[in-house]
Amino acid sequence: MPADREEFRRRLGEIGFDAVRFAAVEPPPAPPLRAWLDAGHHADMAWMARTADKRLDPQQVLPGASSVVMLGVSYWSENLRSGAKVGRPVWARYALHEDYHDTIRPALEESGKLLETMFGAVPEDYRWYVDTGPVLERSWAVRAGLGFTGKNAMLVSRRHGNWLLLSAILTRVAFEPDPPVVEGRPADKVGLLCGKCTRCLDACPTDAFPAPGTLDARRCVSYQTIENKGVIPRDLRPGIGARIFGCDVCLEVCPWNRFAQDGRRMLLSARHDLAGLTLPEILRLTPETFAATFRRTPVKRLKLGGLLRNACVAAGNCGERSLLPDLLPLAASHPLPLVRAHAVWAVRRLGGEAALAEARRDETDPQVLAEYEAE
Ligand code: B12
Ligand code: SF4
Ligand code: SF4
Incomplete structure (x- = not known):
C-alpha cells in the first residue's frame, strides 16, 4: 500500500480539486441501477442501459482496478444567479460556466501523470472520467465518504452542499480507502443526514421523485430541457417555468447548502454574460449568434433548435405578451417543426390566438405532425 496517499491528496488539491477521497473497488457498491432501468426511469437515455454491466462492475472498465479516487469540484458562487428579473430565463448553475467536462479534463490528465510519477503507474494502470464514462460516480462518491445520498438523489457534501461536480479515477494503484461520511452507519442509506426534511x-x-432518492428522468426538467431531443410533454411544460437549461430546484432548497462556501473555482470558468441574456435575445438567435454565444459552454450540445424549443416553453410560462412579436415568426415559419410546435404552444398560452391565425402553419398541421414522426 503506497505510504504517500496524503501527499497525493494534497497534490490533487493543488491541481484544483476541492474534495479528494479514496474508495476500494471491492466489494463494489450495489446501487439500484437495474431496478431504475427496469422501471424506465432513464427515459430514452439508452446509453445508460447499454453500459449498465460496466457501470456495475469496474473490472469491466479497468481489469485489475483496486481503487477509485473520487474528486469533487465545487461550483458554488454567491454571485452567479440567473432568472432574477422577469423575462430573464433560469439556467442551471453549472451551465453558467464553460463546459466543465472540458475544463476539468486537463486536471485529470495531470492527475494521471501524478499517479505515474508518484506511484510508478503506467498509463494502462488508470482511467479517468468526468460524467460521461461508464462509472456510477455518485455511488463511488458515497462509498469514498465524499458525502451522502440526499433524498434528491444528489451526492450531498457536508462541506460543499449540493454543489460538487464529480470525477473519478479508476486505478490499479491500491490506496487505503477513506471512511464513509458517518462511521458505523450504512453509507448507502438514502437520506442518511436528511432527518425528517423533505424540502x-x-x-x-414536476413531481419527478417516485420515492426518496429515486428520480424518474422522464419527469425531470433537467432531462427534458437537456437530454430530450424531441417534444417536451405538454403536461410538464407549465412546471418548467422559466427554466431554459437544466434545473437546480431540488439542489437550491437543501439546508446542507448553508455550509457551502464560494468554491476556489480553479477548474471552472464562469460565463456571467449568459445569466444576463433575455428571452427576446434568445428567441432571436441565429445559427451564427448561437454558435458565437454558446461556444465552449454545455449549451452548445443542445443546438439552436433545442434552445429555441426551451425558450418557447419559458416564454409561454412567463405571462409576458410582449414576447408575442418574437414568438410569432418562430410559430409561423421556423424551419424546424420542433421549434414551430413549441412556439405555437407558447403563443396560445400567451393568448395570441388571433395573431396565430395569421401564422402560416400550426402544430396540428398534418404536414408538421408527419415531420415529427419522420424525426
Ligand atoms: C443520467 C444522469 C442524469 C439524469 C438522471 C439523474 C439521476 N438521478 O439518475 C438527468 C438528466 C435527469 C440528470 C440530472 C441532473 N444531473 Co446528472 N448525471 C447523470 C449521470 C450521467 C448518471 C447517473 C446515474 O447513474 N443514474 C442512475 C441512478 C440509479 O444512479 P445514481 O443517481 O448515480 O446513484 C444513486 C442512487 O443509486 C442512490 N441509491 C443508492 N442506494 C439506493 C437505495 C435505494 C433504495 C434508493 C431509492 C436509492 C439508492 O444513491 C446513489 C448515489 O447517490 C451522472 C454521471 C455519472 N457518470 O454517474 C450525472 C450526475 C449524477 N449529474 C449531476 C448533476 C449536477 C445533475 C443536475 C444537478 C444537472 C442540472 N442542474 O440540471 C441534475 C440533478 C437531478 C437529480 N436530482 O439527480 C452530477 C451530480 C453531482 C452530485 N453532487 O450529485 C453527476 C454526478 C455528473 C458529474 N460528473 O458531476 N442527470
Ligand atoms: S432537477 Fe428539478 S425537475 Fe429534476 S428532480 Fe430536481 S427539482 Fe425535480
Ligand atoms: S432538501 Fe432535505 S431531504 Fe432533500 S437532500 Fe437536502 S436535507 Fe435531504
Missing part, C-alpha cells in the same frame, strides 16, 4: 421532494416542480 427537495416537495419543491420539485
